[in-house]
Amino acid sequence: xxxxxxxxxxxxxxxxxxxxxxxxxxxxxxxxxxxxxxxxxxxxxxxxxxxxxxxxxxxxxxxxxxxxxxxxxxxxxxxxxxxxxxxxxxxxxxxxxxxxxxxxxxxxxxxxxxxxxxxxxxxxxxxxxxxxxxxxxxxxxxxxxxxxxxxxxxxxxxxxxxxxxxxxxxxxxxxxxxxxxxxxxxxxxxxxxxxxxxxxxxxxxxxxxxxxxxxxxxxxxxxxxxxxxxxxxxxxxxxxxxxxxxxxxxxxxxxxxxxxxxxxxxxxxxxxxxxxxxxxxxxxxxxxxxxxxxxxxxxxxxxxxxxxxxxxxxxxxxxxxxxxxxxxxxxxxxxxxxxxxxxxxxxxxxxxxxxxxxxxxxxxxxxxxxxxxxxxxxxxxxxxxxxxxxxxxxxxxxxxxxxxxxxxxxxxxxxxxxxxxxxxxxxxxxxxxxxxxxxxxxxxxxxxxxxxxxxxxxxxxxxxxxxxx
Numbered sequence: 001x002x003x004x005x006x007x008x009x010x011x012x013x014x015x016x017x018x019x020x021x022x023x024x025x026x027x028x029x030x031x032x033x034x035x036x037x038x039x040x041x042x043x044x045x046x047x048x049x050x051x052x053x054x055x056x057x058x059x060x061x062x063x064x065x066x067x068x069x070x071x072x073x074x075x076x077x078x079x080x081x082x083x084x085x086x087x088x089x090x091x092x093x094x095x096x097x098x099x100x101x102x103x104x105x106x107x108x109x110x111x112x113x114x115x116x117x118x119x120x121x122x123x124x125x126x127x128x129x130x131x132x133x134x135x136x137x138x139x140x141x142x143x144x145x146x147x148x149x150x151x152x153x154x155x156x157x158x159x160x161x162x163x164x165x166x167x168x169x170x171x172x173x174x175x176x177x178x179x180x181x182x183x184x185x186x187x188x189x190x191x192x193x194x195x196x197x198x199x200x201x202x203x204x205x206x207x208x209x210x211x212x213x214x215x216x217x218x219x220x221x222x223x224x225x226x227x228x229x230x231x232x233x234x235x236x237x238x239x240x241x242x243x244x245x246x247x248x249x250x251x252x253x254x255x256x257x258x259x260x261x262x263x264x265x266x267x268x269x270x271x272x273x274x275x276x277x278x279x280x281x282x283x284x285x286x287x288x289x290x291x292x293x294x295x296x297x298x299x300x301x302x303x304x305x306x307x308x309x310x311x312x313x314x315x316x317x318x319x320x321x322x323x324x325x326x327x328x329x330x331x332x333x334x335x336x337x338x339x340x341x342x343x344x345x346x347x348x349x350x351x352x353x354x355x356x357x358x359x360x361x362x363x364x365x366x367x368x369x370x371x372x373x374x375x376x377x378x379x380x381x382x383x384x385x386x387x388x389x390x391x392x393x394x395x396x397x398x399x400x401x402x403x404x405x406x407x408x409x410x411x412x413x414x415x416x417x418x419x420x421x422x423x424x425x426x427x428x429x430x431x432x433x434x435x436x437x438x439x440x441x442x443x444x445x446x447x448x449x450x451x452x453x454x455x456x457x458x459x460x461x462x463x464x465x466x467x468x469x
Contacts, residue, residue: 041075051361099177253300370398393435405448
């Protein structure tokens with residue numbers, strides 16, 4: 001209630017840690033003990049909640065918080081099957097309703113015979129609060145330095161914030177009770193049985209996959225020929241520019257990777273499995289298809305690299321590139337499961353997704369985008385000033401390397417936004433604090449007026465015919 005009304009940063013961790021401890025003690029009281037994967041999910045969820053404390057950008061922070069909720073649900077529920085991994089968050093939502101009633105019953109049970117002991121404690125807490133309020137107010141009025149210190153430490157609330165603070169209090173309380181209730185009595189999603197598909201005959205199952213493998217092999221052979229033979233001959237023959245060739249391929253290859261994963265899932269469901277020879281056939285065919293798909297992933301990554309060379313790096317491009325790399329990792333995990341068994345695969349895929357989101361946040365995407373585009377400007381003289389203006393305060397260290405007056409034109413919007421904020425210490429990210437420090441040490445130039453910035457934007461602007469901004 002006190003900390004979350006001014007934005008998300010380290011305050012999110014301050015709120016989450018007591019809720020995590022409440023869930024831990026509720027689980028112990030119910031006879032549950034933490035296992036290795038429980039610790040992995042718990043540490044992963046708390047690590048994801050550090051992303052808002054590091055970044056000023058909202059989009060990777062939102063992704064990290066959502067992933068932390070899913071990872072935390074796995075810590076509360078446990079489970080190793082696909083239903084347990086995919087349906088875990090539903091159990092937490094159910095506890096949002098049952099948690100308060102469960103807590104009320106527990107309080108009524110605990111209150112029997114302890115009211116006499118609670119009375120002195122409540123009176124002591126009341127007297128302490130009154131003393132702090134009275135003497136804190138007197139000391140704040142007597143010394144300005146103490147008043148500033150007190151004002152920096154204590155959240156600033158007004159009467160107008162009342163409804164929001166009450167809503168945050170209810171949200172925090174219900175959320176903590178839901179986590180504790182789930183930890184004490186989780187839904188056992190591992191008990192949900194997914195019926196196996198009817199096994200198909202070898203011909204019916206193998207023939208379509210063999211044809212698909214042949215198609216993949218031809219495509220990959222052409223890609224390798226282009227890679228080693230150079231792009232110039234291909235561009236001359238097709239009539240495409242370097243940028244058009246890159247743009248033409250990436251999205252199709254990304255979709256091909258997704259569809260291949262779907263094909264593998266469906267093929268496993270209908271695979272013949274009565275004899276050992278059938279199992280060897282399944283491993284051989286699907287392993288070959290997965291290996292060829294990795295070449296498609298590598299080709300897609302190379303296309304995106306060409307794309308960025310031609311047009312620069314943007315949020316969408318770095319996001320889909322990260323998605324493509326994660327899909328490649330999932331394919332590798334599927335191949336490993338074909339060799340060592342698939343019992344661990346659901347949790348490994350979920351853990352790889354959480355780790356990917358964490359790494360994505362830790363690399364500071366906006367700062368990476370700004371660094372890449374500043375380097376491109378130094379190499380080619382091309383810079384999308386309008387796009388740079390829309391980046392968050394995380395990009396300030398990279399944009400600060402630009403020469404004036406382009407530096408001021410790129411940083412003016414961020415500087416204005418920071419000047420309008422009144423962010424307390426617990427809601428200020430590291431990215432915002434670093435941006436404020438840089439702008440204080442190197443103030444913006446007064447020579448870069450809107451007319452001059454408009455001229456610079458027109459001079460440095462490159463074509464944006466790709467539509468990916």
